[in-house]
Amino acid sequence: MTESHRPASRTRRRMLHAGAGIAGATALGTLGLGAARAQSAAAANYPNKPITLIVPWPAGGSTDRHLRLLGQILGEQLGQTVIVENRPGAGGTLGPATMVNAAPDGYTVSQFPMGMLRMPHMQKLAWDPLRDFTFIIGVTGYTFGFTVRADSPFKTFDEYIEAARARPGRIDYGSTGVGTSPHLIMEQVAINAKVELNHVPFKGNADLQQALLGGHVMAQSDASGWDKFVDAGQMRLLTTFGEKRTQRWPEVPTANELGYGVISASPYGIAGPRGMDPAIVAKLHDAIHQAMADPRHEEVLAQLNQEVWYRNSEDYRAWAEQTYREDKVLIEKLGLAQG
Structure with missing residues (x-):
């Protein structure tokens, strides 16, 4: 091939590549449009089957009590x-975390507890709390308390702390797990009071x-699942x-007024997998928001001594x-923090 032929050859190649690019862009555009139409149709028909609400705690606890009722009212709102x-x-x-690989179709959602925003700072995980989830709505926060059995020798919180000061590492308490708010609350108390406590996770x-x-x-540091035991005289x-x-x-005094310098409510809401259709997010948000105003929901929050903590999807993500x-x-x- 001579020098005079090379420019024409390069020109033809560029034209072929440009044509292929246009064809590819057109195909991608068609596919994108098709996907958008399919997504729109799915949103219009949502929901047409049961929805799974993950409660990341055992049955019978305060969060389970709350979310079971909220889920029941939500089902009535959505007709599923x-x-x-x-x-x-x-x-x-x-x-x-199990939602990371779930389809973002709105049929799998979960409570999103504060531990989701803390655990990644404490250990290496296969998920990212901001990247891998869709924030739907903020719902409520806990009332945390510290209880002992009714026959415990500790009549006040100060007496419990004084016992820990006298017997370093020998005075224990249980919580709902490492990195949860009930655990971190007591870690802060121990630092501020300059005592060593023995933590037992559940x-x-x-x-x-x-x-x-x-x-x-x-003793235990926990959300208000202890309410019925306190009212029944089994716990103090x-x-x-x-x-x-x-x-x-x-x-009952607060830990802050007792001088321990700790305040916590640990808000939580509902989240889904990353990449949910905004129209489905809006449907879920609106239905959950309506369910939150139901008198039955207000009643269970009152029983648990929890207050409404409403945040729309955008504000919930920003929080x-x-x-x-x-x-x-x-x-x-x-x-x-992880090393």
Whole structure:
């Protein structure tokens, strides 16, 4: 081939490549349009089968009590059954993590507890709490408290802490797992009070309650699944960890007013897998928001001494992003960050 032929040859190749690019772009555009139409049709028909709501705690605990009722009301709103599936473990992160490989079609959603924003700072995980999930709606937050058995020698929270000061590492308490709010609350208390406590982790608050009642741990830090045991006289509530005393147990002081400098409510909401159709997210958000206003939902929150913590999808994600950054600092302060 001579020099005079090369420019023409290169020109033809460029034209062929350009043509292939246009054809590819047209094909991708057609595929994209087709996918968008299919997605739109799926949203229009959503839901047309049962929805699975993952509760990452054992059955019978406070979160299970709350979300079972919310799921029931949500099912009524959507005209489909909402199946509650308990998947406890890993401090409440095991259940939501199973959604990473789930289809983002709105038929699998989960509670998104605070541990999801903390555990990645404590160990290497196969998922990212911000990248791998769709934030649907913020719902409520816990009332955390510290209880002992009714026959415990500890009559006040100060007495429990003084016992820990006298016997370093010998005074124990149970929580719902490493990295959960009930655990981190007590880690902060121990640092502020300059005492060493023995932490005993459990899968969830149902088995934790039974361990305390059975005398297997001295005390427990937990959400208000202990309410019925306190009201029945089987447990003694020594302190709560909110900004102010609860309406239900107004005689019980907060840890903050006792001078321990700890306040926590640990908000949570509902999330789905990454990549959900915005139209389906909007349907779920609106239906859950309506369910939250149902008198039955308000009643169960009152029983658990929890308050509504509503956040729309955008605000819920923004809150998660900020909390993820802030909790990194907390985990490092408590000496729990991965090496």
